[in-house]
Amino acid sequence: MKIALIQMKVGTDKEKNLEKARQLVLHAGREGARIAVLPEMFCCPYANEYFPAFAEPVGGHIFTELSRMAKDANLTLVGGSFPEEEDGKLYNASFVFSRDGQLRASHRKAHLFDIDVEGGQHFHESEVFSPGDAVTVFRTAGHTFGLAVCFDIRFPEMFRCMALRGAEAVFVPAAFNMTTGPMHWELSFRMRAVDNQLFTIGVAPACDKYGVYHSYGHSLVCDPWGKVLADAGENEGVTVVEVDLDEVGRVREQLPILSARKPQLYGMKE
Numbered sequence: 001m002k003i004a005l006i007q008m009k010v011g012t013d014k015e016k017n018l019e020k021a022r023q024l025v026l027h028a029g030r031e032g033a034r035i036a037v038l039p040e041m042f043c044c045p046y047a048n049e050y051f052p053a054f055a056e057p058v059g060g061h062i063f064t065e066l067s068r069m070a071k072d073a074n075l076t077l078v079g080g081s082f083p084e085e086e087d088g089k090l091y092n093a094s095f096v097f098s099r100d101g102q103l104r105a106s107h108r109k110a111h112l113f114d115i116d117v118e119g120g121q122h123f124h125e126s127e128v129f130s131p132g133d134a135v136t137v138f139r140t141a142g143h144t145f146g147l148a149v150c151f152d153i154r155f156p157e158m159f160r161c162m163a164l165r166g167a168e169a170v171f172v173p174a175a176f177n178m179t180t181g182p183m184h185w186e187l188s189f190r191m192r193a194v195d196n197q198l199f200t201i202g203v204a205p206a207c208d209k210y211g212v213y214h215s216y217g218h219s220l221v222c223d224p225w226g227k228v229l230a231d232a233g234e235n236e237g238v239t240v241v242e243v244d245l246d247e248v249g250r251v252r253e254q255l256p257i258l259s260a261r262k263p264q265l266y267g268m269k270e
Contacts (some may be wrong), residue, residue, distance in 0.1 A: 001035070001141065001212060001242070001243055001244075002031070002032050002033045002034055002035075002211040002239075002240050002241070002242050002243075003035045003036075003037065003201060003232075003240070003242075003243055004025075004031065004033035004036040004075075004238050004240045005037055005202060005203045005219040005220075005221070005230070005241065006021070006024045006025065006028060006037060006038065006039070006040065006203060006219075006238055006241070007203065007205065007217060007219045007232045007234055007235070007237060008020055008024055008038075008039065008042065008205060008206055008236050009205060009208045010041065010042060010043070010205045010208070010211065011045070011211070012050070012211075012212065014044065014054060014204055017043040018043050018061075018062065018065050021038055021043065021069065021080075022057060022065070022068075023043055023086045024069075025038070025069040026073050027089075027093070027238050028047065028075065028238050028240065029045045029072075029073030029074055031238065031240045032240070033075055033240055034075055034076065034080065034141055035075060035076045035077075035141070035171075036073065036076075036077050036078070036214070037078040037171055037173065037201060037203040038077070038078065038079055038080030038137040038173060039080045039173050039175060039203045039204050039205045039215075039219070040080055040081045040092070040149060040150050040174050040202065040204065040205070041080065041081055041082065041092075041175060041241050042079075042080035042081070042082070042173075042205070043062055043172055044082055044083060045211070045213055047213055047257075048123075048124075048125070048127055048128045050212070051083040051090060051129070052083070052090065052128065054082065054083050054111075055082075055083035055084065055085040055207035056082065056083070056085060057085050057086060058095075060105075062082050063095065066095060066097055067101040067102075068101060069097075070098065071097075072099075073100035074099050075099055076096065076097065076098055076099060076104065076140050077096065077097045078096050078171045078173065078203075079095045079096065079182035080094065080173040080203070081094040081098060081109065081149050081150075083128075084108070086220050090128055090129050091108040091109070091129055091130055091131075091132060092108065092109035092129050092149055092150075093107065093108045093109070093132070093149075094107045094109075094147055094149050094152065094173055095269045096138060096147060096171075098140060104138050105136055105137075106136070107132065107134065107147040107148065107149060108131070108132025108134070108149075109125075109129070109131065109148075109149035109151065109152060110131050110133060110134070110148075110152055110155075111131070111133055111151045111152050111158075112129055112131050112151065113125040113150065114126050115180075123213070125151075129198050133162040133163055135158055136148070136162075136268050137165045137167050139165065143168050143169070143245050144167050144168055145167055145168070145169050145170065145171060145172075146159070146162030146163075146169070146170035146171070146198075147171050147172075148162075148170060148171075148172045149173055149174070150174035151173065152172065152174065153172050153189065153192060153202070154184075154188060156191075156192065156195055159192045159196050160195065160196055162196070163197070163198055163258060164258065166246050167196075167198055168198055168199065169198055169245065169248075170192070170196075170198060170200050170201070172189070172200065172201065172202045172203070173203055173204075174205050175206060175215050175217060176215070176216045177213070177214060178213065180183050180216075181215075181216025181217075185202070185218055185220075186218070186220065186228060186231075189202050189222045190228065193221075193224055193226050194224070194225070195223040195251045196258070197251045197255065197257060198224055198248055199221060199222065199243055199245070199247075199248070200221070201220075201221050201222075202219060202220050203219045203225065204216060204218065204219050204233075205217070205233070205237040206235055206237075209252060216234075217233065217234040217235070218231055218232060218234065219239060221241045221243065222233065223247060224248050224251040224252075225251060
């Protein structure tokens with residue numbers, strides 16, 4: 001299965017961001033991708049002051065455009081994320097559309113990005129967003145996938161839940177910064193892949209040193225052994241990676257971690 005990582009720069013013009021995303025998704029379709037993945041906040045600068053102004057409800061313009069992109073490119077589209085508005089609350093939400101443009105899955109970021117790194121990044125996503133409360137898995141193309149957003153990658157329990165529900169790969173639209181990215185981006189995706197013996201796919205905005213937010217970039221695919229199959233670097237573009245999802249079963253058979261749970265060893269009940 002070919003999966004396209006769409007690493008794009010994100011500006012302050014929503015329509016230009018949507019049009020750029022559309023052209024890159026169509027390019028992914030022409031390259032034979034079965035699934036394409038956009039980055040976190042692909043149509044909105046990653047900054048608290050922009051989120052309310054760019055927010056839309058389910059069924060709004062961004063949602064409709066993502067549906068149309070999937071249908072026109074004839075692929076399953078993991079639509080990055082955008083600020084979703086519902087009942088006066090905002091969520092950092094991701095939506096998945098099937099090849100016929102129908103909604104397949106959605107996930108609201110459960111672990112909001114609230115950090116204070118001494119000498120580095122200060123950011124409190126919770127000043128604007130409310131957290132989601134779900135573990136998200138879905139089926140498409142005969143396989144089961146998980147869906148998470150950025151900071152969710154740091155919480156192994158969520159990924160174990162997805163693995164136990166059958167996920168063979170997890171898509172993570174994300175936007176690590178220049179403080180945490182060099183230290184933890186690749187490490188986090190390799191850890192979750194090895195922990196749960198599945199593929200992890202992280203897709204971030206391209207690095208834009210003149211933009212509102214300085215994303216680390218380096219969209220990547222890790223296999224169930226923790227090997228990095230592709231790294232998109234810093235620049236804008238589409239990286240198409242061919243993955244063999246049957247590798248998940250082979251690895252789990254050779255190293256039966258998920259089936260060897262023994263809670264009683266830790267004083268826990270089944």
